[in-house]
Structures are given as C-alpha cells and as structure tokens.
Amino acid sequence: MTGTVDFLLVSMVLANLWVLGSSRLPSCIRALAFQGVALGLLPFALYPGHITWDLVMLALVSITLKAVVFPHLLKRALLEARVDPQVEPFVGHGVSLVVGVASLALSVALFRRHPLPIVPPSDLLMPVAVSTLLVGLFVLIARRKALTQALGYLVFENGIQAFGLGVLQHAPLMVELGILLDIFFAVFVMGITIFHIRRAFATLDTMEMAELRG
Amino acid sequence: MLLAGMLLSVAILVLGGLAAGVLARNCPERAVALAVGANLLAAGIGLVIALLTLLTGASQMTVLPWSVPLGTLALRLDPLSAFFAVPTLLVSGLAALYGRGYLAGKGPSSWLWFNLMVASLVGVLLSADGLLFLLCWEAMSVTSFLLVILEDERAEVRHAGQVYLVATHLGTAFLMVLFLVVSPGAETLAFPRAGTLPPTLAGLAFVLGLVGFGTKAGFVPAHVWLPEAHPAAPSHVSAFLSGVILKSGIYGLLRVVTWAQQPSDWWGWVLVLTGLVSGILGVVFALAQHDLKRLLACHSVENLGIIALGLGLGLLGLSGGSPLAAALGLGGGLLHVWNHAWFKSLLFMGAGALGKATGSLQIEAAGGLLRRMPGTGGAFLVGSAAISGLPPFNGFVSEFLVFMAALELLRSVHPLAGAVGLGGLALISGLAVACFAKVCGVVFLGEPRSPGAEKATETRRAMLVPMLLLAALCLLVGLAAPLVIGVLDAPLGQLAAGADLGPVRASLGWLAALGGLVLLAGLALGHALSRRPSQPGMTWDCGYSRPTARMQYTAASFAGPLTEMFSFVLPFRRHGKPVEGFFPDAAEDHGEVPDPFNQRLYEPIFRGLMRFSLRVRAFQHGEVQLYLLYIVIALIALFIWEAL
Numbered sequence: 001m002t003g004t005v006d007f008l009l010v011s012m013v014l015a016n017l018w019v020l021g022s023s024r025l026p027s028c029i030r031a032l033a034f035q036g037v038a039l040g041l042l043p044f045a046l047y048p049g050h051i052t053w054d055l056v057m058l059a060l061v062s063i064t065l066k067a068v069v070f071p072h073l074l075k076r077a078l079l080e081a082r083v084d085p086q087v088e089p090f091v092g093h094g095v096s097l098v099v100g101v102a103s104l105a106l107s108v109a110l111f112r113r114h115p116l117p118i119v120p121p122s123d124l125l126m127p128v129a130v131s132t133l134l135v136g137l138f139v140l141i142a143r144r145k146a147l148t149q150a151l152g153y154l155v156f157e158n159g160i161q162a163f164g165l166g167v168l169q170h171a172p173l174m175v176e177l178g179i180l181l182d183i184f185f186a187v188f189v190m191g192i193t194i195f196h197i198r199r200a201f202a203t204l205d206t207m208e209m210a211e212l213r214g
Numbered sequence: 215m216l217l218a219g220m221l222l223s224v225a226i227l228v229l230g231g232l233a234a235g236v237l238a239r240n241c242p243e244r245a246v247a248l249a250v251g252a253n254l255l256a257a258g259i260g261l262v263i264a265l266l267t268l269l270t271g272a273s274q275m276t277v278l279p280w281s282v283p284l285g286t287l288a289l290r291l292d293p294l295s296a297f298f299a300v301p302t303l304l305v306s307g308l309a310a311l312y313g314r315g316y317l318a319g320k321g322p323s324s325w326l327w328f329n330l331m332v333a334s335l336v337g338v339l340l341s342a343d344g345l346l347f348l349l350c351w352e353a354m355s356v357t358s359f360l361l362v363i364l365e366d367e368r369a370e371v372r373h374a375g376q377v378y379l380v381a382t383h384l385g386t387a388f389l390m391v392l393f394l395v396v397s398p399g400a401e402t403l404a405f406p407r408a409g410t411l412p413p414t415l416a417g418l419a420f421v422l423g424l425v426g427f428g429t430k431a432g433f434v435p436a437h438v439w440l441p442e443a444h445p446a447a448p449s450h451v452s453a454f455l456s457g458v459i460l461k462s463g464i465y466g467l468l469r470v471v472t473w474a475q476q477p478s479d480w481w482g483w484v485l486v487l488t489g490l491v492s493g494i495l496g497v498v499f500a501l502a503q504h505d506l507k508r509l510l511a512c513h514s515v516e517n518l519g520i521i522a523l524g525l526g527l528g529l530l531g532l533s534g535g536s537p538l539a540a541a542l543g544l545g546g547g548l549l550h551v552w553n554h555a556w557f558k559s560l561l562f563m564g565a566g567a568l569g570k571a572t573g574s575l576q577i578e579a580a581g582g583l584l585r586r587m588p589g590t591g592g593a594f595l596v597g598s599a600a601i602s603g604l605p606p607f608n609g610f611v612s613e614f615l616v617f618m619a620a621l622e623l624l625r626s627v628h629p630l631a632g633a634v635g636l637g638g639l640a641l642i643s644g645l646a647v648a649c650f651a652k653v654c655g656v657v658f659l660g661e662p663r664s665p666g667a668e669k670a671t672e673t674r675r676a677m678l679v680p681m682l683l684l685a686a687l688c689l690l691v692g693l694a695a696p697l698v699i700g701v702l703d704a705p706l707g708q709l710a711a712g713a714d715l716g717p718v719r720a721s722l723g724w725l726a727a728l729g730g731l732v733l734l735a736g737l738a739l740g741h742a743l744s745r746r747p748s749q750p751g752m753t754w755d756c757g758y759s760r761p762t763a764r765m766q767y768t769a770a771s772f773a774g775p776l777t778e779m780f781s782f783v784l785p786f787r788r789h790g791k792p793v794e795g796f797f798p799d800a801a802e803d804h805g806e807v808p809d810p811f812n813q814r815l816y817e818p819i820f821r822g823l824m825r826f827s828l829r830v831r832a833f834q835h836g837e838v839q840l841y842l843l844y845i846v847i848a849l850i851a852l853f854i855w856e857a858l
Contacts (some may be wrong), residue, residue: 090839110853114856134846137842137845137846137849138846140838141839141840141842141843141846142839143738144837144839149222149838205814
C-alpha cells in the first residue's frame with residue numbers, strides 16, 4: 001500500500017501548492033476540497049489491516065465536511081457577500097510557491113534530524129503534515145481577504161489532522177471528533193461573521209478592519 | 215466563637231453592600247440606608263469582639279475548606295489583628311454615617327464599594343494565608359480606587375485615580391514576592407509560624423515588606439500618590455483612606471516582624487530613618503499646601519512617619535535588650551495608629567464639611583468660619599490640637615510614649631538612635647503645631663476672604679454628630695491614657711516578649727490629670743471672658759481708612775519663613791510682579807511647591823516608560839496577518855532552537 005499512501009500524500013502537497021499558486025478564490029476552494037478527499041482516504045491506505053467501524057465513520061464525516069460542506073459554505077459566503085474573487089496576496093504567487101516548497105524541505109529536514117519517539121506508518125506522513133500546517137499559517141499571514149483567512153485556517157486544520165493520523169494508535173477517537181467539531185463551528189462562525197462584516201463595513205479587506213483597534 | 219462573630223460582621227458588611235448595589239437604581243434611599251445600617255451593625259458587633267480579643271489576649275485560628283491552588287482559607291483573629299480591627303470598624307461606622315449626609319443621595323451605588331472596601335480590609339486583618347491576604351489586599355485596593363474616582367467628571371480626580379492604581383499595584387508586586395519567599399512549603403503560600411524565620415530570610419522579608427507595605431503606608435519616597443488620591447476622594451472616603459487604610463501597611467509590616475526569630479538591629483535603624491524622613495518631609499510639604507485636604511494628606515505622611523519612628527525605636531530597644539524601650543517605642547507606635555485614625559478622620563470630615571459650606575477647599579478662600587460654624591470649627595480645633603500632639607488630647611499620649619522610648623534608648627543601649635529620634639520628633643511636632651496654627655488661624659479666625667465663606671452656615675447634623683463623637687474620643691483617650699494603654703499589652707506581647715508599659719502608667723496619669731486641669735481652667739476662663747460685654751471693632755489700620763478682608767495675613771505668608779527655611783528640600787516656585795517704587799502699580803505674587811520626589815524621581819522614570827511603551831506599541835497595530843506572523847516566527851525560532 002506504500003504506493004497509495006505516497007500518492008495521497010503527494011496529492012496533499014499538490015493541493016497546498018495549488019492553494020498557494022492560484023489567484024482566484026473559487027479555485028482555492030476547489031483545491032481545499034481536493035485536499036479534504038485525499039486526507040479522508042489517507043487512514044484506509046495507512047492502516048489497511050485495521051479498518052474498524054469508527055475509522056470508517058470518521059473518514060466519512062471528515063470527507064463530507066471537508067470536501068462538501070466547508071467548500072459549499074465558503075462558496076456561498078463568496079456569492080452572498082459578493083466578494084471579488086481575486087485572492088489579493090501580500091506575497092506574490094511565485095514567492096508563495098517557493099515558500100511552499102521550502103516548508104516541505106524544512107519539515108523533511110526536521111524529521112530526518114529528529115525522528116519521533118513513535119514509528120509513524122509512513123516516512124513521508126509527518127513532513128507532509130507539518131508542511132501543510134506551515135502552508136496554512138502562511139496563507140493566514142500572506143493573504144488579504146477575510147475569506148482567505150478561513151481558507152488558511154482550514155488548511156492549517158488539515159495539517160493537524162494529518163499529524164493526528166500518524167499517532168492514531170495513540171490518540172483517542174474523542175480527540176479527532178473534538179477537532180472536527182471545533183473546525184465545524186469555526187467555519188460556521190466565520191461564514192456568518194464574514195457576511196455580517198460585509199454588511200456593516202462594505203469591505204472584507206482585513207487591512208481596513210485594522211482601523212477598528214482601540 | 216470570637217472569630218465567627220468577626221466573620222458575621224464581615225458577612226453583614228458584604229450583604230449590606232450587595233443589597234445597596236442591587237437597590238441603587240430603583241430605590242436609592244433604601245439602598246443607602248441599608249448599606250449604612252449594615253456598616254453600623256457590623257461595626258457594633260466587630261468592635262465588641264475586637265475589644266474582647268484585646269482584653270483577653272485570646273488567639274483563634276481556623277482553616278476552612280477551599281479548593282484554590284496554593285491557597286488555604288486560613289483565618290486567624292489574634293490581638294494584633296484585633297488591635298487594627300478597632301479603628302477599621304469604628305471609623306468605618308462613623309464615616310458611613312457622615313458619608314450619608316455628605317453624599318446627600320448622590321452615587322448610591324458607591325456604597326457597594328464602600329462596604330466591600332471595609333469588609334476586605336477586615337479580611338486582610340483576618341487572613342493567615344498569603345493568597346487569601348493578597349486577594350483581600352487587591353479587593354481593598356480596587357474598591358478604594360473606585361471610590362477615589364467617584365467624582366470622575368473632574369480631570370484631576372481621574373489623574374489621581376491613575377496614580378493611585380499604579381502605586382498600589384507596584385506595592386502589591388513586592389508583596390507577592392514576599393509571600394513566595396516566606397511560605398514554608400512549595401505548594402502553599404501559608405504564613406510562616408510566628409518566630410520561625412531565620413535571620414537572612416527574615417531580613418529579605420523585612421525589606422520586601424518595607425517596600426510593599428511602605429507604599430501602602432505612604433512612607434517617603436513612596437508617598438507621592440497620597441497627596442493626589444486622598445484629596446480626590448469624597449470626604450468620608452478620604453477619612454477612611456487616611457485614617458485606616460494607610461494603617462494596613464503598618465499592620466503588614468508588624469506581621470512580618472512577628473515571623474522573625476529575632477528582629478535585627480538594622481531593621482530598627484531603617485525604620486527610624488524612614489520615619490524621620492517621612493515625618494519631617496511630610497510636615498514640611500504640608501506647610502506649603504494651599505488645599506485643605508491636600509494639606510491633611512501630607513500630614514498623614516508625617517504621622518505615619520511618627521508611627522514608623524516609634525516602631526523603629528521599639529525594635530532597637532528589643533534587639534538591644536531593653537524591654538522598657540521596646541515597650542515604649544512599639545507601644546507608642548501602635549497607640550499612634552489608633553490616635554491618628556481618630557483625629558485624621560475627624561479632620562478630613564471637618565474639611566469636607568467646610569468645603570461643602572463654603573464651596574471651596576482653598577485655605578486662602580476661607581476665614582472667620584469659627585463664628586459661622588461653631589460645631590464643625592470646635593471639632594476641627596480639637597482635631598488640630600490632637601494632631602499637633604498637644605495635651606490633654608490623644609496625640610500627645612502616643613508621641614509622649616515615643617519620646618520616652620527615645621529618652622530610654624539615649625540613656626541605655628542606643629544613645630545615637632535615641633538622640634536622633636528625640637531631635638527629629640521634636641522638630642516634627644514643632645512644625646506640626648506651626649502648620650495647624652496656620653490652618654486654624656486662616657480658616658477660622660479673621661474675616662471671610664470669599665463670598666462662599668461669607669455665606670457659610672453650620673453643617674447638617676448627620677455630618678456633625680460623627681465629628682463630635684470623634685472629637686470626644688480624642689479627648690477621652692487623652693484623659694484616660696493610663697487606662698487606655700492597657701489595650702496595648704496583648705499586641706505588645708506578640709511583638710516583644712516581656713515588654714511592659716507599667717512603669718509609665720503613673721506619669722501618664724499625672725500628665726492626664728494636669729492636662730485636664732489646664733483644660734478646665736481654660737474653659738472657665740473662656741466662659742468668664744465670653745460674659746464680658748464685647749463689640750466688634752476695627753483693628754489699628756496704620757492710618758489706612760478702607761481695610762478689606764484681602765489685607766489679612768494669608769496662609770502662604772504665614773508659612774513663608776518656614777517654607778523658605780526648608781527651601782533645600784522644597785523647590786519653591788515663586789512668580790509674579792513685585793512691589794516697586796514709592797507709588798507702585800498693581801503687583802502680584804504667586805507661589806507653589808511641586809513635590810520634589812515627583813519631579814526629580816518619578817516623572818523621569820514614567821516619562822521613560824511611556825517613551826518605551828509608545829515604541830513597543832508599534833507592534834500592536836491591529837493587523838491579524840502580522841500577529842500571526844509573530845506566532846509563526848516564535849514557532850520557527852523554537853523549531854530551530856530545538857534542531858540545533
């Protein structure tokens with residue numbers, strides 16, 4: 001199954017780069033959905049011998065949320081708030097891609113140098129997880145719109161979940177469910193907030209929101 | 215049993231305050247009545263219990279269940295805490311009575327803070343655990359801050375509140391370290407047992423306590439907040455702040471002293487010097503003030519200095535092996551805690567009444583008020599005589615004890631300390647007399663200097679009665695001095711084993727009798743003179759035919775020679791147009807005395823702090839992306855640090 005695992009992990013990396021390199025919001029949302037599917041399938045490839053009911057349930061819920069519900073919510077926010085679909089980055093797409101690749105290199109180097117005390121099911125899993133995490137943070141930092149903040153946050157969450165898969169034998173199911181619930185509310189709240197901010201301020205530019213500070 | 219009663223009194227205070235807070239909006243009159251009633255009831259119960267504890271010397275401790283990390287709900291009522299509880303409850307009751315009249319229906323919700331402030335101070339006195347102590351201490355600071363800024367529509371009140379808040383928290387920071395250092399175990403902040411701290415640790419605790427508690431007590435140079443905050447508060451609150459809350463600093467310091475195995479020599483020296491500097495500078499600053507409440511606040515610095523001086527002399531006696539000097543010094547300091555509470559709250563209440571009646575607290579705007587407000591004026595005069603240390607009033611008794619301590623040290627173990635204390639205290643008392651001669655002369659005698667003073671009438675009875683009660687107390691303590699010093703035995707026993715005030719009882723009795731006789735003779739003389747027919751007339755006016763009230767001696771000119779004598783500590787600023795030539799034009803002369811510590815020590819520090827903060831503020835720009843970047847940078851720095 002190593003081939004499948006690697007395929008899914010590479011898909012995640014590609015999705016990261018897609019988010020970084022795309023200049024239009026709908027395209028980024030599609031990349032996020034794609035990453036969600038890859039992440040949802042990952043447990044079956046990682047633990048082919050231990051497919052239990054709760055693993056299946058978890059994967060199903062995860063795919064439904066990340067590949068269907070969240071992208072749908074984000075798209076609706078995009079339409080309802082009539083956001084201009086341009087990404088408006090602080091850091092250009094080219095540089096962003098370089099940062100994405102550099103984050104992968106950094107993560108690989110990190111785990112090469114400091115192996116985890118537990119043995120992860122795949123050598124690539126942990127570096128990809130951490131790199132996804134860093135890309136999520138980078139999107140949070142380097143993009144201007146409130147919607148991209150939500151997007152970055154979701155990529156960040158994907159990274160955490162991938163990391164959690166590596167220690168699945170050690171992390172109880174409750175934690176996983178907790179994470180899912182957590183981000184569900186986060187997106188829910190963000191969707192509503194974005195809509196209301198738009199109505200109140202007629203802008204979703206976070207730079208202009210900085211005017212609100214005391 | 216006694217402890218439970220004290221807790222009951224705290225509970226009554228808190229409940230009364232909460233009820234007032236709830237009712238303040240809809241039925242303000244009932245809210246105020248409830249809060250004041252709760253204060254009086256709590257004071258009644260608490261006073262009986264505190265006095266019983268003092269007379270029997272009993273000590274009670276209990277630990278209640280409390281699930282707070284590091285903390286235990288350990289409460290203790292011993293003679294030392296009971297000694298400080300007496301002025302707390304007595305002044306709180308009278309101040310509440312006065313405050314009801316003073317506020318006259320304004321700010322009914324402020325009574326919530328007032329009751330909580332009193333309750334938290336009693337809590338401070340009862341706690342036997344560092345965490346509980348700090349909680350009560352903070353509650354006391356915050357509630358008193360809220361009362362200081364009650365009239366927050368005035369800019370100077372807001373400024374005073376800010377200064378007060380900063381000062382009190384700087385002090386508390388030292389107290390936190392103090393309790394961390396002295397607590398016996400790692401998982402607890404409980405107080406150490408009495409008499410257990412080894413010398414080095416006790417010395418560290420003493421220094422931390424001196425800074426932390428000294429800030430609360432207003433010792434120089436940590437006094438600068440005091441002349442700002444106390445005048446800003448409404449008068450009943452100023453009375454409680456100056457009369458009682460300052461003493462919580464003294465209480466804390468004494469509590470630290472009880473923990474030590476043996477107080478060291480240098481503690482006494484440090485306290486003596488602190489006391490002398492605070493006492494002399496306090497009274498010199500007071501001489502230069504034009505605002506009545508500000509002047510009284512400066513006198514609080516002076517009186518707390520006298521307390522510190524007495525305690526310092528006592529500690530020197532204790533460490534030098536002279537139980538009599540220890541008893542006299544510590545006893546004098548302790549008794550001055552009580553006495554200062556009576557006369558200073560009386561004076562602040564009097565100042566509030568004068569301010570209400572004339573519409574101004576400026577000394578130079580008053581004049582001739584004794585005839586217009588005989589009750590307030592009489593009570594204020596008694597307070598002035600007491601604070602100046604004149605017999606037969608109470609201030610004399612405690613200062614006499616401190617003088618005796620200095621004499622005893624001079625004669626026996628520490629001649630130098632005795633001489634310094636004697637000279638310093640004499641200087642302080644003399645200057646205090648001069649300062650109150652200025653206040654009473656300008657405010658009460660002569661002719662009114664402003665329309666407000668001309669129209670002044672006697673204050674309302676709700677405000678007058680507490681003042682008269684306090685004045686009576688000042689006289690009573692002075693006349694019954696040999697009996698009153700009996701209450702000092704139990705707390706003295708806690709501070710210095712074997713200390714006994716017996717030897718001075720007889721001489722105090724003679725002095726009290728003499729003072730009483732002189733007072734009677736004076737009253738008789740006054741009565742006889744008042745029956746002689748009299749008629750107001752003009753004084754000799756140097757041939758000038760149209761004198762006005764503005765030609766009277768002013769407070770500034772009265773104090774001028776003294777303030778000029780101390781110009782090496784007082785940066786006296788004088789400006790105006792002098793009188794020139796034989797036929798001078800209009801001339802003017804203004805003078806003010808900014809606090810030198812504020813100017814040369816604190817202002818530069820805080821200006822620097824402000825500059826630094828403004829520079830740091832660039833980091834707080836409101837851009838979410840950059841905030842996240844900070845986190846990422848920190849994270850990556852940690853990664854790299856771990857990887858290396």
